[in-house]
Amino acid sequence: MTISTEHHAEQSTNPESKCSMKKYAVTQQPAIPYKLVIIHGNCAHLPSKVQLLETFLAQKSPDIVLLNEIKIDLSESNIYFDFKNNVSITKPRNKYGGRVAILVKEGIEFIQDFSFDEFSSEILSIKLNYGKNDQFYVFSLYNLPNEM
DSSP states (O other): OEEEEEEEEEEOOOTTTOOEEEEEEEEEESSSOEEEEEEEEEOSSGGGGHHHHHHHHHHHOOSEEEEEOOOOOHHHHHHHOOOTTEEEEEEOOSSSSOOEEEEEETTOOEEEOOTTTTTOTTEEEEEEEOSSSOEEEEEEEOOOTTOO
């Protein structure tokens, strides 16, 4: 299986949103043509942008959304991560800071991969299966400022 990536120069420029989004498309070739739309966004505090994200998900319907700097704790995670037609995986924290989340469109089969957790507390990973031996990993990683 060959996986090619296309970077679309489609980036949110809405000054009110303060949440930049980049769109990537992954195409499986040559067996079954399938386009997987993956979006990445740095939210800089998700609760202030939930409505914007809900609207974006409804209009664009991406397959996978990677979010950084969600800045919520575990109790808030259950409140803010209930997006229609999406399954949420989050890594909230109980103190100030970033944290990450992944939203996967319902119907896409995936497994959360915990094997990278030892490297960073700010990483989430999922594995998508395309067939018997074809796998594709998606990561959401946030590197705190001044940390290597």
